[in-house]
Amino acid sequence: MNRLAVDFLGNHLKNPVVMASGTYGFGTEYARFYDPAELGGFSTKGLTLEPRPGNSGIRLWETPSGLLNSIGLENPGIDDFVGRIWPEIKDLDTLILANVGGKDEESYLEAVRRLNDIDIPIIELNISCPNVKAGGMAYGMEPDKAGEITEKVKNVSRHPVMVKLSPNAGDLVGVAKACEQAGADALSLINTLQGMAIDWRTKKIVFDNTYAGFSGPAVKPVALRMVHQVCGAVDIPVMGLGGITTWQDALEFMLAGASCIQIGTAGFADPYAPLAVIDGLERYCEDEDVMLADLIGKAVK
Numbered sequence: 001m002n003r004l005a006v007d008f009l010g011n012h013l014k015n016p017v018v019m020a021s022g023t024y025g026f027g028t029e030y031a032r033f034y035d036p037a038e039l040g041g042f043s044t045k046g047l048t049l050e051p052r053p054g055n056s057g058i059r060l061w062e063t064p065s066g067l068l069n070s071i072g073l074e075n076p077g078i079d080d081f082v083g084r085i086w087p088e089i090k091d092l093d094t095l096i097l098a099n100v101g102g103k104d105e106e107s108y109l110e111a112v113r114r115l116n117d118i119d120i121p122i123i124e125l126n127i128s129c130p131n132v133k134a135g136g137m138a139y140g141m142e143p144d145k146a147g148e149i150t151e152k153v154k155n156v157s158r159h160p161v162m163v164k165l166s167p168n169a170g171d172l173v174g175v176a177k178a179c180e181q182a183g184a185d186a187l188s189l190i191n192t193l194q195g196m197a198i199d200w201r202t203k204k205i206v207f208d209n210t211y212a213g214f215s216g217p218a219v220k221p222v223a224l225r226m227v228h229q230v231c232g233a234v235d236i237p238v239m240g241l242g243g244i245t246t247w248q249d250a251l252e253f254m255l256a257g258a259s260c261i262q263i264g265t266a267g268f269a270d271p272y273a274p275l276a277v278i279d280g281l282e283r284y285c286e287d288e289d290v291m292l293a294d295l296i297g298k299a300v301k
C-alpha cells in the first residue's frame with residue numbers, strides 16, 4: 001500500500017515531494033545522485049521566451065539558516081526547452097512542471113503558447129521572481145495585476161496553470177483570490193522573500209542587483225503561515241513551500257492545507273534531502289496507520 005500517494009490536478013503523484021524551480025535544473029542534473037522518478041515531481045528552472053544569461057556578479061550568499069540568491073532567471077529559453085530538453089526528460093516517471101517567467105505580458109503569453117506544442121502536465125506561472133529588473137515579481141504584487149496576467153495566460157494555454165505567489169505582496173490573500181477568480185487551476189507559494197546583504201569588510205552591497213531572494217529554513221514559519229492563510233481563502237489546490245528541510249516540515253505544510261510540497265534550498269545542502277523527507281513521511285504514516293492525503297488541512301487549534 002502506498003500511503004504517500006496524492007492527487008494534484010488529476011495527476012497521480014507517488015509522493016507529495018516536488019523539487020522547487022531553480023533548485024533542480026531540468027531533472028537530469030541530479031540523476032547521478034538518484035533516479036528523479038523517486039520524487040513526486042519537479043519544477044523546471046524558470047523558462048523565459050528568450051534565453052537569459054542571468055545576473056552579473058555574486059549570485060549566492062549564505063546566511064545563518066538561509067540563502068540569498070540573485071540568479072536572474074538564467075535559462076536556455078523556451079525553444080531550447082521544447083525542442084531539446086523536453087524530449088530528453090518527458091518519459092521520466094515523475095510529474096514535471098514547466099516554470100515560466102517573463103519580462104512583460106507578451107513574453108509570458110508567447111512562452112506559454114509555445115508550451116502548447118508539448119504535453120507538459122502543468123505550467124507553474126512565476127509572477128514572483130524578485131531577481132529580474134523587468135516583469136517578474138511586479139505581476140505578483142497586487143491582486144488586479146496578478147488576476148489580469150493569470151486570465152490572459154489561461155486564455156492562451158491548453159495546460160493547467162498553477163500560479164506561483166510572492167511572499168512580498170502586501171495583500172497575499174487578495175492576490176491568491178484574484179488568481180483563483182481569473183481561472184488559476186492551482187497555486188504554489190512561497191517564492192523567495194526579498195532580502196539583501198552588505199559585506200561589512202568591504203562596505204559593499206553584495207549583489208549587483210542590490211536586493212536578492214531569501215530562502216531556506218529561516219523562512220519556514222513565515223511560509224507556513226502564508227500557506228495556511230491562502231489555503232483557508234481559496235478552493236483550488238495549493239503546493240506549499242519555503243524552507244522545508246525535514247519530513248516534519250513537509251507534514252506541517254500539508255496539515256496547513258497544502259496538497260503537496262516543494263523542496264528547494266535544502267537540496268543544495270544535501271542532494272538526498274528529498275529522499276529523506278519521503279522516507280520519514282513513509283515511516284510516520286506506517287506508524288500512525290494513516291494515508292497522508294487524509295491529513296491535508298487537518299491542523300487544529
Ligand SMILES: Cc1cc2nc3c(=O)[nH]c(=O)nc-3n(C[C@H](O)[C@H](O)[C@H](O)COP(=O)(O)O)c2cc1C
Nearest residue numbers: 020021022046069126190191215216242243264265
Ligand atoms: C538558486 C535559486 C533559484 C531559484 N530560481 C527560481 C526560478 O527560476 N523560478 C521560480 O519560480 N522560483 C525560483 N526559486 C525559488 C524557489 O523555487 C522557492 O520558491 C524558494 O527558494 C523557497 O523554497 P526553499 O526555501 O525550499 O528554497 C529559486 C530559488 C533559489 C534558491
